[in-house]
Amino acid sequence: MKKLISVILTLVLLVSCLACFSACSGGKAGFKVGFIFLHDENSTYDKNFIDAANAAAKALGLDEKQVIMKVNIPEGSECYDAACELVDEGCDLIFADSFGHETYMIQAAKEFPDVQFCHATGTSAHTEKLPNFHNAFASIYEGRYLAGIAAGMKLNEMIANGKITAEQAIIGYVGAFPYAEVISGYTSFFLGARSVCPTATMKVEYTNSWFDIALEKSAAERLIGSGCVLISQHADSEGAPKACEDAKVPNVAYNISTISIAPETALISSKINWEPYMKLIIEKTMDGKGEEIPYDWCGGLAEGSVQLTELNAKVAAAGTQEAINAATEQFKAGTLKVFDTSKFTVKGATLTEYLADVDGDFKGETNVIHDGYFDESAKDQRCAPYFDIIIDGITVPAAN
Amino acid sequence: MQRDHTQKKRREPLVYITKRSELSLKQSLTIRACVILAGILLCALVTILLTGVNPLRVFASMIEGSFGTPRKIWNLLQSTAILLGISLAVTPAFKMRFWNTGAEGQVLVGMLASVACMFYIGDALPSWLLIIVMLFASILASAVWAGIPGIFKAMWNTNETLFTLMMNYVAMQLVSFFIMLWVPSGSMVLGIVNPQSKNGWFPSLFGQQYLLNILIVAVMTILVYVYLKKSKQGYEISVVGESENTARYIGINVKQVIIRTVLISGALCGVMGWILVAGADHSITSNSVGGNGFTAIMISWMSKFNPIVMIFSSILVCFLQKGAGQIASDLRLNSSVGEVLTGIMILIIISSEFFVNYRIHLRKKQKGGQEA
Numbered sequence: 001m002k003k004l005i006s007v008i009l010t011l012v013l014l015v016s017c018l019a020c021f022s023a024c025s026g027g028k029a030g031f032k033v034g035f036i037f038l039h040d041e042n043s044t045y046d047k048n049f050i051d052a053a054n055a056a057a058k059a060l061g062l063d064e065k066q067v068i069m070k071v072n073i074p075e076g077s078e079c080y081d082a083a084c085e086l087v088d089e090g091c092d093l094i095f096a097d098s099f100g101h102e103t104y105m106i107q108a109a110k111e112f113p114d115v116q117f118c119h120a121t122g123t124s125a126h127t128e129k130l131p132n133f134h135n136a137f138a139s140i141y142e143g144r145y146l147a148g149i150a151a152g153m154k155l156n157e158m159i160a161n162g163k164i165t166a167e168q169a170i171i172g173y174v175g176a177f178p179y180a181e182v183i184s185g186y187t188s189f190f191l192g193a194r195s196v197c198p199t200a201t202m203k204v205e206y207t208n209s210w211f212d213i214a215l216e217k218s219a220a221e222r223l224i225g226s227g228c229v230l231i232s233q234h235a236d237s238e239g240a241p242k243a244c245e246d247a248k249v250p251n252v253a254y255n256i257s258t259i260s261i262a263p264e265t266a267l268i269s270s271k272i273n274w275e276p277y278m279k280l281i282i283e284k285t286m287d288g289k290g291e292e293i294p295y296d297w298c299g300g301l302a303e304g305s306v307q308l309t310e311l312n313a314k315v316a317a318a319g320t321q322e323a324i325n326a327a328t329e330q331f332k333a334g335t336l337k338v339f340d341t342s343k344f345t346v347k348g349a350t351l352t353e354y355l356a357d358v359d360g361d362f363k364g365e366t367n368v369i370h371d372g373y374f375d376e377s378a379k380d381q382r383c384a385p386y387f388d389i390i391i392d393g394i395t396v397p398a399a400n
Numbered sequence: 401m402q403r404d405h406t407q408k409k410r411r412e413p414l415v416y417i418t419k420r421s422e423l424s425l426k427q428s429l430t431i432r433a434c435v436i437l438a439g440i441l442l443c444a445l446v447t448i449l450l451t452g453v454n455p456l457r458v459f460a461s462m463i464e465g466s467f468g469t470p471r472k473i474w475n476l477l478q479s480t481a482i483l484l485g486i487s488l489a490v491t492p493a494f495k496m497r498f499w500n501t502g503a504e505g506q507v508l509v510g511m512l513a514s515v516a517c518m519f520y521i522g523d524a525l526p527s528w529l530l531i532i533v534m535l536f537a538s539i540l541a542s543a544v545w546a547g548i549p550g551i552f553k554a555m556w557n558t559n560e561t562l563f564t565l566m567m568n569y570v571a572m573q574l575v576s577f578f579i580m581l582w583v584p585s586g587s588m589v590l591g592i593v594n595p596q597s598k599n600g601w602f603p604s605l606f607g608q609q610y611l612l613n614i615l616i617v618a619v620m621t622i623l624v625y626v627y628l629k630k631s632k633q634g635y636e637i638s639v640v641g642e643s644e645n646t647a648r649y650i651g652i653n654v655k656q657v658i659i660r661t662v663l664i665s666g667a668l669c670g671v672m673g674w675i676l677v678a679g680a681d682h683s684i685t686s687n688s689v690g691g692n693g694f695t696a697i698m699i700s701w702m703s704k705f706n707p708i709v710m711i712f713s714s715i716l717v718c719f720l721q722k723g724a725g726q727i728a729s730d731l732r733l734n735s736s737v738g739e740v741l742t743g744i745m746i747l748i749i750i751s752s753e754f755f756v757n758y759r760i761h762l763r764k765k766q767k768g769g770q771e772a
Contacts, residue, residue, distance in 0.1 A: 040728070040735050070729050075589065076688055077680040081475050088469045100685065103591035179586035208576070208588070362584040388586075 031286050032066050033057070034086030036079060036105075038098035040071040043211055044256045045236040049097040049120070049274055056278035060286075075100025083108035087115050093285040095119070095278070109133040116290035118281050120274065121181070123360045123384045125295045132290065136277050136297040137383035141188035141376055142331050143270035143306040145338045147252050148192020149327055150268045150311065150320050151230055154250050155197040157317035164229055166199040172223030173204045174216050174233040174240045178396070182206075184376060184385035185234045188338045189252070190394055195343070196323065202394045203228055213239040224249050241266060250315055257309035267316055269309040276303045298383035301331055339374035344391045356386040417758045428756050435755060439748035443741045450740070453731055458741075465726025466719045476718055478610035481617040482676065484714040486692050487699035488617075488624045488707055489668030492661045493546075494697070495628065495705045497641040502549065502564025504693025505571030506542045506666050508686070510673020512575055513541035515684045518593045518600040518677070519582060530600045531678055538677075539670035545571065546666025547659070554655040568693070572686040579684070592682045602679040613679040620671065625707040637661055669693075702750060720745055 041047040050069065057067045068089060070082045079101045086094050087108070093116045096105050102122040109117040109132050118134045119125070125135035155169040171193060175182040190202045205223055207215040216239030220231050224247045232252040233240045238261055244251035245262035253269040276299055284293050299305020311321055330336035341351050354374065355364030358381045368375045368386065377383045390396055423431075444455035466476045486503050493500040514534040522530065549563035579590050594600060605611040628634040636657050639647045647654050681688055695717060703709035724738025 042734075064732075068729060069732070070725065072725065072728075072735055074687060074690060075685055076683065076690075081471075081478075084471055085469070085475070088471050099587060100589040100591070102589075103595060103683070107592060107595065177586050177588050179588070181587075357585065360585075 030090075031062070032068065032089065032091045032093075033062070033282055033285070034083075034089070034091035034094045035067070035069045036073045036082050036086070036094065036096040036101060037069065037071045038073060038075070038101070039211070043236055044238070044254075045210065046071070046097060048255045048272065052274035052278050053095070055275045056282060059275075059279060060282055062282070073101070075104070077104065079104035080107050083117070084111070087112050091115065093118065093281060093290065095281065097121075106130065106133055116281065116285050116293060118277075118293065120277075121384060123382060126382050127359050129295070134281070134293045134295055134297065135383065136299070137377065137385070138272045138299040138305040139301070139377050139383075140270060140272050140306055141184050141338050141385065141387070142301055143272075143308060144185050144189040145192035145195075146308055146324050146327055146331075147232070147268050147270040148189040148194075149196055149323050150316060151189070151232065151250075151252050152193035152196035152200060153317040153320045153323060154267060154315070155193065155200055155230060158229060159197075159199075168227065168229060169197055169200045170228045170230075171200060171202040172220065172226075172228030172231045173202055174219045174223070174231065174235055175204050175206050176210045176235045177208060178206055180388040181385045182234045183390070184387035185254075186232070187344075187387060187389070187391055187394065188376075189232055190391075191338060191343060192327075194393065195327075200393070204394060204396045206397060207235055209235070211236040213237040216240045217243045220244060220251075221247070259310065259312050263312075263314070265315060266312050268311045268320075271307045271309055272299070273305055273307045276305050296382050296384075298377050298379065301328060337373035339376055339387060341369060341372055341374060344393070346389055346391055348392065351389070354389065356381075356388075358382055358386055412763050414763050415760060416763075417760050420757055420759050423756065431755050432749075432752050435748055435752035436745075439745050442748065443744050446740065446744060447737070451731075451733055451737060453733070458727055458731065461727050461730045462719075462723030462738075464730070465722040465724075468726075472722070474608060474610055476715070476722055477614050478680065479718040479722070480711075480714045481610070481614045482672065482680075483692050483695060483699060483718055484710055485617040485620055485672040485675065486669065486689075486696040487703070487710050487714060488620055489665055489672060490693075490696050491624065491665075491700045491705050491707070491710075492628065492637055492668075493665040494700050495641050496637045496658065496661050498550070498553065498658065498662060498665075499561040500546065500564050500662070500665060501561055501694070501697065502546065502567045503669055503696050504689045504691070505564075505568035506545045506669035507673045507676065507689045507693055508568075508571040508575060508684075509545045510538035510542035510670035511677050511681075511684045511688055512571075512578060512673075513537040513670070514600070514674050514677035515590070515593060516578070518682075522594050522599045523597070525599075527597075527599045527601070531602070534600055534678060535671070535674050538674040539667045542668075542670030542673060543663045543666040546662050546669065550659050550662030550666075553662075554658040575684055575686045575688075579686075590683050590685070594682070600678055601682055602675075610679065613675050616671070616675060620668070621707050621711065624668070628705070628707070633657075633660070698746070716749075717742075717746070 035053050037046045037049060039046045041050050068086060068091060073079050073082045075098060083094050083105060095118045097120050099121045102119050102124055105117050105119050106128055109130050113132055116132050118136060120136050122135040125133050158164050159166050159169060173186045175186055186204055194200045203223055205219040207219055209215055216235045216237050220240035220243035223231060230250050231240055231244050234254055241251050241253050241258040241262040244265045248265060250265050250267050252267050255271050257269055258266040277297055281293050284290055327336060351369055353367050354369050356366050356368045357364050358366045366381060374387060376385055376387050447453060447455040447458050467473055486507060490500050490503045514537060517530060517534045517537050545567060549560050549567060552558040552563060553560045579588055583590055602612045636652050639652060640654055640657050644654050676688060699710055699713045703713045720742040724735060724742050727733055727738040728735035
């Protein structure tokens with residue numbers, strides 16, 4: 001009898017221990033986070049977010065039931081519906097990844113003040129001032145500048161080899177829309193390239209779509225056909241890298257490493273790593289301090305939000321990694337500014353003042369040039385880029 | 401069944417089919433139930449082969465996606481209302497054998513007209529009046545969009561399939577153009593219009609924001625049913641659809657019927673565009689109709705142009721779509737798995753018509769040759 005009781009007691013102890021472990025090992029029991037993604041993992045843009053969400057959930061010990069993902073949610077009332085359904089399922093925190101989701105997230109945030117709503121790439125949190133709605137972005141222009149250095153070094157190598165003349169160092173850029181985020185992106189990339197290759201120039205083609213394999217491929221082909229010797233992009237498919245691999249033109253991609261699909265031509269990619277932000281918002285919400293999540297969070301190189309993918313040693317010029325490392329240190333120390341006004345001109349003149357549209361009413365109102373540089377994604381302004389100037393050396397399609 | 405015994409002895413094929421005579425309701429329902437059951441089994445098999453996941457879990461997930469919470473039921477009804485409404489809109493044209501593949505664009509220009517009203521005169525009018533102005537603007541825009549290919553068809557017998565299809569792309573570009581005009585930052589995202597004042601938004605009825613949409617489409621269903629089945633114009637549509645020459649012979653003005661019907665079809669698309677703007681999105685993107693304009697064609701045909709049957713077809717398709725999304729979310733499967741299952745079900749249901757209309761015979765069982 002004694003034996004039986006001791007066995008039962010041991011079992012009870014074991015079970016309760018296990019129950020405790022399972023409850024304690026994960027994040028706070030009962031906490032749930034919901035994600036709304038525009039596409040699924042077939043889009044490089046969304047895959048970048050999905051990977052970060054999974055990594056953050058794993059790092060913080062959330063189990064599968066605590067993370068709900070909804071994919072292929074369009075930028076309409078479906079986003080609001082999805083957010084409401086996530087609230088019904090008990091989510092304490094909801095994250096959406098596409099610019100067009102923003103107003104629908106705000107609609108839901110107003111309806112559910114006890115739930116935190118976080119939105120990537122948006123611009124309205126600092127004007128809406130809701131305690132439970134937050135924007136986030138990253139100072140990706142620094143990453144693009146670094147990737148630009150790799151591109152410039154490659155151009156220098158091509159000039160030194162006699163493959164092209166100094167004047168033929170033309171970069172082609174496949175951009176999505178003539179929008180500040182894209183303009184800021186290609187300008188920083190261009191300035192990075194020109195910091196090492198002073199004769200570099202750039203041609204831009206817009207696809208007017210964030211994701212269109214065929215359009216991106218044909219835009220890259222047109223640029224190559226018109227004399228561009230290196231291609232970069234701000235669009236979400238693998239169309240441009242594939243066109244480059246076919247034409248044997250070096251290329252720099254965005255958000256994913258393209259070495260596997262373009263082993264002979266992929267150089268490097270800049271990338272926003274969303275994991276630090278996801279960790280931050282999950283931790284804050286789990287601790288019941290959701291309102292402490294910044295209105296407008298801006299990750300940089302220091303936080304690990306801006307990253308470069310592996311440099312393809314087969315393609316890169318000698319000394320590239322060292323040059324990138326040196327510039328990275330300068331960025332971290334604050335001694336190097338991407339939009340240093342002494343390094344570029346607009347219609348032949350140096351910029352001394354520029355009224356950027358920070359509050360989103362399509363009228364410039366905030367002077368963002370001070371101390372000799374254009375202060376992109378400034379801490380007291382907003383993180384989503386507002387650099388929308390076409391600088392000398394960059395050619396854009398006439399209609400835009 | 402009719403049999404035609406021929407004198408000459410000939411070799412029969414191993415399998416052959418004959419047309420069935422009229423089936424009783426019970427028989428046809430039995431056949432359909434069997435076909436759906438077979439479809440479910442096939443889906444289960446495909447699920448196991450593709451993913452290794454227990455198919456019962458997948459089915460539970462699908463049901464959860466549409467009926468899991470009261471809100472999900474409302475969302476299902478809302479999606480159904482939109483799909484059903486557009487299906488009703490294309491039906492008069494299809495019944496007339498006018499191949500209107502342009503519902504997507506017709507709804508889209510209707511939406512554009514409504515959003516334009518909200519954008520330009522959103523603050524000048526009280527909300528109820530604005531909503532009425534939006535309705536008329538949407539009806540006008542969509543009727544014009546459908547009317548252009550309609551007039552070309554009636555006057556010069558152009559190919560309406562291609563014409564209406566191409567008009568979809570023009571509509572999308574038109575939407576892009578206006579968004580570019582309205583959003584100078586170049587982000588190509590308009591976002592919700594009038595988020596503060598809610599001018600031009602449908603009111604919530606009994607706390608349900610989609611209830612009004614659902615009621616409007618319910619009324620539309622009855623009206624379209626009565627129009628097609630009971631009215632003189634509905635009869636004219638049937639006659640023109642069966643044979644234009646017959647229609648001419650009995651004194652129907654075919655050109656007039658074509659143009660009138662296409663305009664009605666377009667106007668109904670306009671109503672749906674209006675509902676999408678005022679009752680759901682409060683905004684527009686070039687993708688706002690989301691393929692419903694094409695799915696509606698399938699719904700209309702699957703239901704043999706009967707508005708009452710369309711209610712069930714729309715619910716089924718929306719249920720499958722929502723289920724596909726829920727599977728992707730619950731089981732972390734690629735959403736294509738859900739779409740494959742949806743495709744199988746729809747294909748099976750469409751092919752069930754074959755078994756309702758025809759009978760399959762094997763050689764052994766029958767002796768006489770048979771010609772349908």
